[in-house]
Amino acid sequence: MPAPTAAFDPTRVAHLGGRFAPVTEEVDAVDLEVTGELPDDLDGVYLRNGPNPRFTPIGSYLFPIDGDGMIHGVWLSQGRARYRNRFVRTPALAAEERAGRALWGGLESMISPGADDGVPDDLVGTLKPLPDINVVRHAGRLLALAESDCPFRMGADLGTLAEETFDGQLPAGITAHPKIDPVTGELALFCYALEPPYLTWSLLGPDGRLRHGPTPVTGADEPRMIHDMALTGRYLVLVLAPACFDLAAAMNGGSFLAWHPDRGTRIALVPRDGGPVRWAHDDAFWVWHTVNAYDRPEDGQVVLDYVQWPSLSLGDTDSDSDLHRPDAARHGLTRAVIDPVAGTVRRTALDDARVEFPRIDDRSLARPHRHLAVAADSGRHPGLLSGEYDALRWYDLDGGGHATDVLWDAGDLSVGEPVFAPSPGTDGTDRGHWLTFATDRTDGASWLLVLPAGDPGHGPVARVRIPVRVPLGLHGNWLPTQE
Incomplete structure (x- = not known):
């Protein structure tokens, strides 16, 4: 990743233009145009958060x-x-x-x-909060989430209310991808930092009260970036790839985040009951997003x-790195079986298609799952940028490590x-x-697509025209109307 220079030119950043270009107008619209028919049982709101610079970046x-x-x-x-929107x-944004x-x-x-x-005065010399990654609801609080920082609490009308520390219980913040256990209602989360303790974890009850933490993850001995996590009935699962922060280098014109494959990837199994952390070690690989994890009771292992991804790269101006090439090394959808006692990892490629943004029915989180959906690359449009996909794919995992799939080609749409x-x-x-x-x-033009889970390969049953480009x-998440 090249170091920034004074000659930074935002017009050369692909992710500031085209389908990724920010929008600045805030819009309210009712009775949106619908092609097809919206199912009667959809009663709620679909929310999505994302990076959208208000002003030209510097x-x-x-x-x-x-x-x-x-x-x-x-x-x-x-x-x-x-x-x-x-x-x-x-x-900080208000000041700008x-x-x-x-x-x-x-x-x-x-x-x-x-x-x-x-x-x-309290903003002079500070880093800017960036709650631009995700949006979730827990304990009656709607939260815009940052990479590893305090979220911001939003109103039902999407107005910004305040920085959220959960009544002072988590002043350092939380991850962009916490997981809600559908059985216990607990919110499991982590937070990484540039200084010791480099990594902490916590559990919040369904009432928003702290049940455990923030507790340092013993054995996390350097600052590493961790975007997502997984949850099982017993563990928080944290994948520590060798994407390492170097604040001193950043202050001297170097890169603040570097890839060190010689350090390998480590997986922490953090017991939810507060027991000793279990570590497993493997060769270097990067994970943006997990699908799900679960305990395997017959042998005590974790799936x-x-x-x-083979490595981490972020969106620089002239990147030809793995994450920016549509023909990058495949082996995307992967299963790892982790032995908490031996500290070993056994990885199996489930499919080699270029995919990302995996999701399941969240009611199966932390338990065995069978079905999942991803954004996918059809292979027909080689000019797609990283983070851009032109198809949706659904997998049926039969329990034996095999995956069968259904593809819907979105044609001229990027999904x-x-x-x-x-x-x-x-x-x-x-x-x-x-x-x-x-x-x-x-x-x-932007649309909200609605595809039937029983037969997604036939495409949307409804398309809702959005009055601005998204x-x-x-x-994001679907939040059903609460009783």
């Missing part, structure tokens, strides 16, 4: 980490749809809006405002499904993460619908 820009958060919401009920207005320009540089540039920039919306009162993954945003590569990436 210093550097790394997709998908940099950028202000913007939440897009589509409310569905009785066959009708309405839309709203709002920025996540952190104090008063100034009318960017005051903070991208993470790699380390640019921050001084006292003469007119920002409040982890995830999308594997995002598929999210499952179960039909009320049902318990099977074929009873419900998959939702995703999609943008037409020919005219820039930039590609990143994460």
Whole structure:
């Protein structure tokens, strides 16, 4: 990853243009145009957060980490749809809006405002909060999540309320990908840091009260980036790839994040009851997103499904690295069987297609799963950028490490993460619908697609026209209407 320079040119950053280009208008619209018919049992809101710079970035820009958060919401009920989008207005973003320009540089540039920039004293010299990765609901709180920082609490109308520390219980923040155990209602999370303790974990009860932590992960001895996690009935599963932070190098013009394959990838199995951490060791690989994990009672081992990459690279201007080449080394969908006693990992490639953004029916989290969905590359459009996909793929895992799949080719549409919306009162993954945003590569129009879980290969049963273009990436959830 090259070091930033004073000659940073945002027009040369592919992820600031085209289907990824930010939008600045906040829009409210009702009675959206619907092609097809919205299912009557869809009653709730689909929310998606993603990086969306309010002003032209300065210093550097790394997709998908940099950028202000913007939440897009589509409310569905009785066959009708309405839309709203709002920025996540952190104090730093509010200061930039008063100034009318960017005051903070991208993470790699380390640019921050001084006292003469007119920002409040408590913002001078600080890093900018970036709650632009995900959006979840827990204990009645709607949260815009950052990579590893405090989330921001949002109102039902998507207005920004305040930084969320869970009543002071988690002042350092949380991960962008916490996991909610559907059986216990607990929210499992981690947080990494540049200084000791480099990695901590916590459990929040369904009432939002801290049940455990924040507790250091014993054996995490250097600052590493960890984007996602998995959860089983016994463990938090944390994959520590050798993506290592170097703040001193960043302060001296070098890269703040470097790939060190000689250090290998380590997997921490953190007992939810607070017992000793179990470590497993393997050759270097990178994980952006896990599918799910579960305990295997017959032999005490842990099964982890995830999308594997050979290395980490972020969105620089002239990258030809693995993550930016559509013809990159495959072996994406992978299963790892981890032995907590021996500390070993046995990996098996389930499919070699270029895929990302894996999701399951969240009611199966931390337990054995069979079905999953991903955004996929059809292979027909070699000009797609990293993070851009033109198909959706569904896998049926038969329990023996084999995967059969169904593909829906989206044609001229670039699609995002598929999210499952179960039909009320049902318990099977074929009873419900998959939702995703999609943008037409020919005219820039964006749609919310609704695909039937029972027969997704035949494509959407409904397409909801979004009144603004929705930039590609990143994460969201279906939140059914609460009683």
